[in-house]
Amino acid sequence: MGKQRIALGALAWSAVVAAGLVACGGGGGGAAGVAGGDTGVAAGATLAGAGTIGAGGSTGGGNGTGADTSAPTVLGDCEMFPPQAVFNTRIDDTSRFPAHGSSAAWIGSIGGSRPFHADWWLGTDPTRRDAYYGMPVNVVDGSAATTDWATLQYDFRASGVSSNVGYPHESDCAVDNGNGYGIARGCSNVAAGQRRFPFPRTNLLNEGGTCNDPNTCGDHHVLVVEQGACRLWEGYATFKLSGQWYAMATAAWDMKSLDLRPASWTAADAAGLPITPFLAKAAEASSGEIRHALRVTFRDAVLSNGYVWPARHGAGSANAGGIPFGSVLRLRADFAIPDNWTTQAKAIARAAKQYGLYVADIGEDFYIQGEPSAAWDENTFRQLGAIPLSQMEFVDMGAVTRDPRFSAGSMAARW
Numbered sequence: 001m002g003k004q005r006i007a008l009g010a011l012a013w014s015a016v017v018a019a020g021l022v023a024c025g026g027g028g029g030g031a032a033g034v035a036g037g038d039t040g041v042a043a044g045a046t047l048a049g050a051g052t053i054g055a056g057g058s059t060g061g062g063n064g065t066g067a068d069t070s071a072p073t074v075l076g077d078c079e080m081f082p083p084q085a086v087f088n089t090r091i092d093d094t095s096r097f098p099a100h101g102s103s104a105a106w107i108g109s110i111g112g113s114r115p116f117h118a119d120w121w122l123g124t125d126p127t128r129r130d131a132y133y134g135m136p137v138n139v140v141d142g143s144a145a146t147t148d149w150a151t152l153q154y155d156f157r158a159s160g161v162s163s164n165v166g167y168p169h170e171s172d173c174a175v176d177n178g179n180g181y182g183i184a185r186g187c188s189n190v191a192a193g194q195r196r197f198p199f200p201r202t203n204l205l206n207e208g209g210t211c212n213d214p215n216t217c218g219d220h221h222v223l224v225v226e227q228g229a230c231r232l233w234e235g236y237a238t239f240k241l242s243g244q245w246y247a248m249a250t251a252a253w254d255m256k257s258l259d260l261r262p263a264s265w266t267a268a269d270a271a272g273l274p275i276t277p278f279l280a281k282a283a284e285a286s287s288g289e290i291r292h293a294l295r296v297t298f299r300d301a302v303l304s305n306g307y308v309w310p311a312r313h314g315a316g317s318a319n320a321g322g323i324p325f326g327s328v329l330r331l332r333a334d335f336a337i338p339d340n341w342t343t344q345a346k347a348i349a350r351a352a353k354q355y356g357l358y359v360a361d362i363g364e365d366f367y368i369q370g371e372p373s374a375a376w377d378e379n380t381f382r383q384l385g386a387i388p389l390s391q392m393e394f395v396d397m398g399a400v401t402r403d404p405r406f407s408a409g410s411m412a413a414r415w
Contacts, residue, residue, distance in 0.1 A: 073277070073284065073292050076139040076227035078255050080277040080292065085258060086310050086400065086413035087277055087293040092354045094333060096399040103394040106323045109302045110365050112390030118348070118381045119297075119363075120280065120370035126209030134372035136205035137223045137276055140198055142181070147226070149174055149181055152197045152235075152245045159241040162214040166237070166248035170265040173250060174198060174233075183231065183252045185262070197250055198224055198233055206238065214239050214246070221268055222247075223276050230255045234268035234275055258410045261312045269295075269361045271325040272312030278358060280351075280370030285344035285380070290351035294370075296329055297363030309401055310411050316362050328395040329357040335391045338383070344376065345383040352387075356395060365389075 072088060073080040081088060091097040100106075120134025140147040152173060154166035168187040173195040175184040181198070184190050199222070211217035214237060222238040225231075232255050237248035251267035253259075253274055261272045269275050278295035304322035307314040311326025331352035341349070348368075357368060366389050400406055400413045 071291070073290075075137065075276070075281075076225050078225060078227050078230035081253075081255050081274075081411065082258055084414045085277075085411045086397075087355065087358065087411070088291065089400075089413040090354045091328065091330060091356050091395055091397070092333065097330075097395050097397065100327070100394040100396045102321075105321065106302070106327075106394055107389055107392065109322075110298060110389055112388060114366045114389040115385045116387040116389075117364065117367045118280070118370060118384050119367040120372055120376070121381075122374055122376050122378065123372055124374050126205065129209055129211055132209045132372055133207075134370055135207045135221055135223060135275060135279055136371050137225060137279070137281075138200045138203075138205055139225045139227055140200050141228050142198065142226050144201075146201055148199045148201045149176070149196045150199050150245050151193060152195050152247055152250065153192060154187065154195075154247060154249075156214060156239075156241075156246050159214075159244065159246060161241050162246075164214060164237070164248060166246075167266060168195070171247075171250045172233075172252040174252070183254070187250070197222075197235060197238075197245065197247070198226055199245065200224065212239055212241070214241075221275060223268075225255075225276065232274055232276055236268040258412045260310060260409055260411050263312055263408070266313045266315070270313060270315040271307060271358070271360045273310065273326070273358065273360055275360070275369070278360065278369070280348055280368065282344070282371060282373035282375035285347045286375060288343050288347050290347050291355070292351070293328075293355040294348070294351060294357045294368050295360040296357040297361045297367045297369075298323060298359065298365050300362050302365070303359070303362060309397070309408050310358075311360075323359055323394075325359055325361075327359045328397060329359065329392050330395050331387065332391050332393055335387070341383045342377045342380045344380040348380070348384060349387065352392075357392075 072083045121131060123131030126132050154168040154171065156162035156164040171187045173184050173187040173190055174181040174197060175190055175194055176196070181196065187195050207219060207221040208217045220237050220239060222235040224233040226233060232253045233250070235247040235250045239246050249266050249268060251261065261267055265272050267273060275295065277292055280290070280294055284290045300316040301319060302322055303316055303319060304324045305314040305316045305318050307325040308327060314325045331349060333353065337346050337349045405415045
């Protein structure tokens with residue numbers, strides 16, 4: 001049976017803590033995969049909203065699924081993966097991307113009245129756990145001035161705080177190659193004292209803020225964009241205990257590449273996908289245009305522990321007929337976005353129509369993730385909450401996965 005992973009949204013996690021409960025942790029491998037025919041193929045840490053968003057060249061191209069010529073998203077000085085990546089590809093042409101045959105059944109299993117929940121907030125003080133939630137993104141440049149290439153362990157038992165043992169065999173870590181740091185795929189093959197991760201030297205921001213107990217602080221993701229090299233580093237259940245960094249799982253991507261993780265490998269999320277490109281970011285939403293997909297969670301009881309492309313991993317219980325990780329949810333074309341909504345709410349709703357929401361992890365039903373930022377308009381949250389799940393539909397991605405140029409090991413959705 002696959003290893004179980006429970007990923008609670010910040011609001012849900014706060015409720016669990018208040019009730020005196022302890023969450024189930026987890027991550028990593030073993031769940032059955034159905035990967036769309038998978039044959040194995042600046043300095044300092046800043047919030048994502050402070051990064052440069054928008055500049056970039058035309059995506060151009062196309063594959064019969066419709067060319068998307070908008071400029072790609074940029075964070076720091078890095079494009080958030082090539083424009084051909086599936087999460088940078090519009091899926092609102094219903095003639096090419098019709099509703100999935102199981103859409104009605106999957107939505108029915110959750111409940112059509114379930115509202116869209118924007119699972120982030122306005123608080124920016126990481127010491128205020130009651131008001132600081134969402135997933136912030138750190139930006140470093142890899143140099144000693146901004147970056148601490150700290151050693152990282154996956155076995156928490158040495159800390160004396162937790163008995164958790166992570167998944168180094170499905171993790172990526174940084175290794176000193178004598179001329180900088182390279183990405184090692186499969187950290188179990190790297191000596192324990194040589195496994196590293198690029199933490200910001202100052203002002204580290206993580207999910208959960210300053211909470212630092214692996215038994216009670218939830219998923220505690222750490223997300224780092226290494227500009228210059230344009231690499232993305234993400235950690236799940238990442239804590240510094242008695243001067244030593246620990247994590248349950250870590251993953252790295254070359255953001256200039258279309259390569260996905262190896263089939264059946266986890267990442268900092270259960271689906272084996274990057275988190276950062278899918279987050280709602282305040283600067284993008286305030287500009288009126290979000291040019292990428294978002295990520296969504298559902299509870300374990302409605303999910304399958306299998307996965308479909310572009311996911312690489314599934315987790316949780318083997319629920320017959322459940323929603324596979326990597327499935328895509330889209331706001332229906334006939335949903336009329338109200339004119340009086342905030343610019344941010346309209347941008348997020350349009351992104352849900354045009355790019356969709358990818359099922360990325362186990363958590364609360366219909367929770368969508370974003371960054372904490374004081375730039376959010378509180379009205380945005382209320383307005384988005386007016387979208388019920390009944391106005392959404394799951395999408396058939398066969399226009400990509402049945403194309404003869406498709407590769408299950410690539411995130412490319414256009415050629």
